[in-house]
Amino acid sequence: MNKLALHEPQRQAPLGVAIMFFQNLRRAINFVLAVLVVNLGNDFEILGMGFKGWGIILSIFFLIYSFLQYRKFYFYVSGDNFVIEKGVLRQDKINVPFARIQTVNTKQNIIQRALKLVGLKIDTAGSIAQEIQIPALSKTYAGELRSFLMQKRYEHQEENEEEVEEVDRTEEHKEPLLKLSVGDLFKVGFTQNHLRSGLLLFAIVNGYIWQFEDYLIKPFEPYLEETAKNLLTTWVLLLPFAIAVFIVLSVISSLVTTILRYYGFSFYLTKAGLEIESGLFNRNSYNVPFEKIQYFKWESNPLRRIIGYRTLKVKQAGNQAVNERKLIGIPGLKSRALLRVIQSQYPNRKGSTYTYFAPHRLMFIQRFIWLGLIPSLGFAAVFYFNQLDYLFYLPLPVFLLIIGFLTYRYWRSIVLRVNANFIEIRRGYVFPKRIVIPNYKLQNISQSQSFLQAFRGLRTLHLHTAAGSLRVSHLPKKAISELHDYLCYCIESSNEKWM
Amino acid sequence: MLLQNLNVDVEELPRLEERDFTLLERDYLYYRITGKVLFLLALSGIGASISLFGKLYFGYWLYPILGLLALILLLELVGFKHRGYSIRDKDVSFRSGWLFHRMTTVPLNRVQHCEFNQGILGRLFDLATVKVFTAGGTSSDLDIRGLRKKDAIKVRDYITKLSALYE
Numbered sequence: 172m173n174k175l176a177l178h179e180p181q182r183q184a185p186l187g188v189a190i191m192f193f194q195n196l197r198r199a200i201n202f203v204l205a206v207l208v209v210n211l212g213n214d215f216e217i218l219g220m221g222f223k224g225w226g227i228i229l230s231i232f233f234l235i236y237s238f239l240q241y242r243k244f245y246f247y248v249s250g251d252n253f254v255i256e257k258g259v260l261r262q263d264k265i266n267v268p269f270a271r272i273q274t275v276n277t278k279q280n281i282i283q284r285a286l287k288l289v290g291l292k293i294d295t296a297g298s299i300a301q302e303i304q305i306p307a308l309s310k311t312y313a314g315e316l317r318s319f320l321m322q323k324r325y326e327h328q329e330e331n332e333e334e335v336e337e338v339d340r341t342e343e344h345k346e347p348l349l350k351l352s353v354g355d356l357f358k359v360g361f362t363q364n365h366l367r368s369g370l371l372l373f374a375i376v377n378g379y380i381w382q383f384e385d386y387l388i389k390p391f392e393p394y395l396e397e398t399a400k401n402l403l404t405t406w407v408l409l410l411p412f413a414i415a416v417f418i419v420l421s422v423i424s425s426l427v428t429t430i431l432r433y434y435g436f437s438f439y440l441t442k443a444g445l446e447i448e449s450g451l452f453n454r455n456s457y458n459v460p461f462e463k464i465q466y467f468k469w470e471s472n473p474l475r476r477i478i479g480y481r482t483l484k485v486k487q488a489g490n491q492a493v494n495e496r497k498l499i500g501i502p503g504l505k506s507r508a509l510l511r512v513i514q515s516q517y518p519n520r521k522g523s524t525y526t527y528f529a530p531h532r533l534m535f536i537q538r539f540i541w542l543g544l545i546p547s548l549g550f551a552a553v554f555y556f557n558q559l560d561y562l563f564y565l566p567l568p569v570f571l572l573i574i575g576f577l578t579y580r581y582w583r584s585i586v587l588r589v590n591a592n593f594i595e596i597r598r599g600y601v602f603p604k605r606i607v608i609p610n611y612k613l614q615n616i617s618q619s620q621s622f623l624q625a626f627r628g629l630r631t632l633h634l635h636t637a638a639g640s641l642r643v644s645h646l647p648k649k650a651i652s653e654l655h656d657y658l659c660y661c662i663e664s665s666n667e668k669w670m
Numbered sequence: 671m672l673l674q675n676l677n678v679d680v681e682e683l684p685r686l687e688e689r690d691f692t693l694l695e696r697d698y699l700y701y702r703i704t705g706k707v708l709f710l711l712a713l714s715g716i717g718a719s720i721s722l723f724g725k726l727y728f729g730y731w732l733y734p735i736l737g738l739l740a741l742i743l744l745l746e747l748v749g750f751k752h753r754g755y756s757i758r759d760k761d762v763s764f765r766s767g768w769l770f771h772r773m774t775t776v777p778l779n780r781v782q783h784c785e786f787n788q789g790i791l792g793r794l795f796d797l798a799t800v801k802v803f804t805a806g807g808t809s810s811d812l813d814i815r816g817l818r819k820k821d822a823i824k825v826r827d828y829i830t831k832l833s834a835l836y837e
Contacts, residue, residue, distance in 0.1 A: 488805060526673050591677045614806030617774040625771070633774075635806030650672050653680050655775065657673055660683045662777040663760040669780070670805075 175312070175319055180245035180256070186286045187244070187307030191237035193282045194306065199233065246305060251327065253293070253320065255303065265303055270327040271295045273463060275317045279454035289313040293320070321443075348511065349438040351503055356436075359503045360429035361422070362474035364602075368428060369421025429502075438501050440515055445485060447501065461516065462668060463487050465638035466608040469509060473601060481509055486638035488670050517593065517609065525588040525595070528654075530645035531629050535582035543574035577601065587632075587643045589654065594634065596643060611665035612636055616658050618651050634658075637670065686763060686775065691754035698816025699750045701795045706742050710735055745769070755814045762802060762829060764814050776812045780804050781833035786826045788819060798822035802829060 175181075236259065244257045253272075255265045278290040289310050293303040308316065351359065434451035444460040468484045475481065483501040504512075513520065547567045554563045580600035588595045594613075596606045617633040624630060624644075630651040631644040646654075673680050717731030749768040756763040765773035781802055788798040798819045802812040817825060 523677070528672075589673065614780045614804045615774060615776040615810050615812070617772060617810065619767075619770065619772040621771075622769045633810070635804070635810035637805040637807075640807060640809055652685070653673050655773075656683050656685050657678075657680055659686070659761055659775050659777055660678065662780060 175315055177246075177248040177319075180247045183241065183244060183305060183307040184288055184309045184312070185241075186288055188234075188238050188241045189286055190283060190288060190290075190307040191240045192233055195233045195237055195240075199229070244305075253323075255305065267293060267295060267303060268327075269320070269323040272320060272324040274458050274460060275320045276458065277313055277317065277456045279450070281452040283307070284452070284454060291316060325443075346439075347437040348440045349436070349501065349504060349508055351433055351436040355503050356430055356433055357426070358478055359433060359480065360426035362472065362478065362480065363425035363429060364472055365418070365421040365425050368425040369417055372420060372424040373417075433502060436502075440512060445512075459485055459487060462670060464516070465612050465636045465669075466606060467513060467516070468604060468606045469504075470599070470602060470604040476603075479505055481506065483509055483512065486636075488637035513607065517607065520593055520607070523591040525590045528587040528589075528643070528646050528650055530582065530585050530643070531627060531647070532582070533623070533627055533629060534585075534645040535578055537623070538578045538582065539575055542578060543571050547571055585643070587646070589657075594658075596641060606641065608634065608636060608641075610658060610661035611667045612669050613658060613662055614669075615662075616655055618655055620648075684758065686756065686758075690756040690758065691763070691765065692756065693751070694753050694755070694816035695797065695818060697795045698753075698797055699746060701791060701797055701816070703743065703746055704795075705791055706746070707739070710739055710742075753816070755817075757825065757828065759832075762812060762814070764812050774810065774812050776802050776804055778829065778833045779836035780806075781829060784826050784829045784833065786822050788822075800825050800829070 239259045240257070243259055243262075244255075246253065246255045248254070251269050253267045253269065255263075255267070257263050257265075273294040276292045276294065278292055279288075280290075283290055283306070286307075287310060288307045291305045291308055291313050295303065305316075431451050431453075433449050435454075436447070436449040439446040441458075444458055444463075446456065446458040448454070448456040465486045465488055468486060469481045470484070471481045480503050483504050485501070547570055551564065551567060577600065581598070584600045584603065585598045586596070588597075589610075592610055594608045594610060596604075598604055614635045614637055616635065618630050619633065620630045628648045629645045630648050631642055632646060632651050632654055633640055633642045714731065714735055717726070717735070718728075720726045721728050721731070745768065749766070752768045752771060753766045754764075760779070761775050761777045763773060763775040765771065782805055783803050785801050785803075786798055787801065792798055796819055797816055800814040800817060800822050802814070804810060804812075814822075814825065
């Protein structure tokens, strides 16, 4: 406390002016980017001043504004609150009660790294809409402030709970459970879901291109039309080429995103929770207190299975949109490390015998009809009406066989198992996933039945947690009603805090 | 008995059964039908004005709407029996639907908050809805519909009181 001197308002590190300046600049550039691109090369004139003149004036204005922003940004402790005051034109005062603090994370983007500064971000329980961030602190100060805040948070939360556990919260120096070397990074990158990253890249590129469609494509239009005609005749030749380009681009994009996100990734298991640090340009560190974790999910894909890597996802409480942002993935875990994490969290996971449930074959039939039969009938109809050669029909049985095989394996892969403390769901053949939820983390339970299920006495179980809903369909009615009552009993009789 | 080896015998648990569910007020059926009929009337109004002022054969909209009306009446009449709510010591449940049935149970120690509301049509029929919110997301929140206003207030107060015990 003495070192932090939080009893009186503190400013950020002096270089914070630069951080604020770049923040403002980035916002401004985003704003005028379209105008700049369109007018690229040709100067313009407003009120007798050109590109350079306006640029200088705006820069000076931003510099002054950033300086004021820096001067007006304070943080201090008042009573049981951490307070941030900021704003030049409109003064904002953000009060964060210590007890409401969930986690304190540090962030570093490329500018902050260059200036050796760290941004501190405070996550709170409940919906304080504003983002609570202190963008520019010196590294040591940020570390101290963070441990100070976390310390306060524990003190206040323990005051509220009667049984104060004597846990040693002092800095234990910890061995990372997982550290990704550059080699690991390449392995993780090469085994990403390339199709997804390819499509993502395509979507991004597509989104940007159409913004500037008029300027980029219009001039070439007559030329394009002509080539399009030629292309149509040679599409058979070009298709494999296009596919190859797509694959190469996808792999490169997966590699780049992996390296950007996971460079220097280290993952720690501490007494209070999980800690993760990663990122090449934007260096982020997260920590997740144990009680905030709603459930664990781990998944793999065909490429990763070869090298035995799995991705662990830690699902935290929060609404879906926030969740996507906060979702923490830990790639490249070997099964032993994975088991160690799960074991440390849920020591009695194998405490009692599991009862297993598997879906009825109606699920296979329905999926096969929707994914296999209906599309192939559609194609057959199209071929028929276009009076195409019978050769076109040949791939259809092959397609049906593949879909049949995949849906069969998918259906067989789904297993729900329940014991006295945990629910585990396993599903997926190509992309196997597993989910472990402690029973008391459930929020509420539903069951549903469509008329098709009603004929066979089947139902679907929906499990709602604070980190999203899960469902298992086509289980026998009797099993569902037992599970429903049992899980309700588990929730109602548990005194453990779900958050 | 399918579940085995738990620290409790499933047969000894309080089972949620058919008889636990209370049927909703009969007025709720009429309320639903009125709402849907009003919607169909609006549709027929559009159809009729096109037929009167433009060129559209009456049958083209009248028969589909009559068919829809018959279907709605059938679904609502049969479906009404399948709606109901159950309030027990430690949880609240609501179920609905005939072709697509759904039942949700919210344990009271997971209730975030609970509110009561009444729409315009609800005021005509003296019906209200109690909404129970949990942290499980919007798809899982529980609405107990078709209660008399005074019952709804009672239910809300009961749920609020009991769920406050767990704070």
